Amino acid sequence: MNLRKFDAISIETCENFPKQTFRNRTYILSANGVSSINVPLIQKTNIKQKTSEIRISYTENWNIRAWRTITSAYGKSIYFEYFEDDIKKFFTNKYEKLIDLNLDILYYFINKFDINTKIEFTKNYNIINQDYDFRNKLLANKRENGSNVKFTPYIQCFSDKFPFKENLSCIDLLMNTGKESNLIINF
Numbered sequence: 001m002n003l004r005k006f007d008a009i010s011i012e013t014c015e016n017f018p019k020q021t022f023r024n025r026t027y028i029l030s031a032n033g034v035s036s037i038n039v040p041l042i043q044k045t046n047i048k049q050k051t052s053e054i055r056i057s058y059t060e061n062w063n064i065r066a067w068r069t070i071t072s073a074y075g076k077s078i079y080f081e082y083f084e085d086d087i088k089k090f091f092t093n094k095y096e097k098l099i100d101l102n103l104d105i106l107y108y109f110i111n112k113f114d115i116n117t118k119i120e121f122t123k124n125y126n127i128i129n130q131d132y133d134f135r136n137k138l139l140a141n142k143r144e145n146g147s148n149v150k151f152t153p154y155i156q157c158f159s160d161k162f163p164f165k166e167n168l169s170c171i172d173l174l175m176n177t178g179k180e181s182n183l184i185i186n187f
Helices: 063-073 080-092 099-111 170-184
Strands: 006-012 025-030 034-038 117-119
Touching: 025 063, 025 170, 034 063, 034 117, 063 080, 063 170, 080 099, 099 117, 099 170
Parallel strands: 006 117
Antiparallel strands: 025 034
16 A cells, blocks of 8 residues: 555544554564564453553563664664664653554654655544555454555565565665665555
């Protein structure tokens, strides 16, 4: 999905939080292959929670481990020093809610990629035209990720060890291509 194709998009905030999605995880390419970064959540048993209500758990220091993983994977990339301080903020700020973390990351990357699409938020859960409903198009569970999204290959860290890997975090694109990211995602 290319956000530039849309004047505005709606971020779903009223759905019951679905598991096994990219809402609380992403993937990067490390020296050992694709690595997962997961944001642990405070789970309320047997209670359905809206996406806007999901809270982040810091009991496992996930943010410190995630930042170390990113540093290890991209520390020698050509653009790491240029973006390091910006990206590090996502892992040093202690966000209470997952949606706040996700929105800060979203706004950062739409700014870096020069995307002018207006971001709106749902006020209730709506059934919409399936052609434009991306809520469950990309699932984090690899077995179910049969998306039709095509990625333009670019040189990645560890490309000498692995063929091009798709479905990685925007961090991978930014750290490997810098300001050229704009051209790669403009397909």
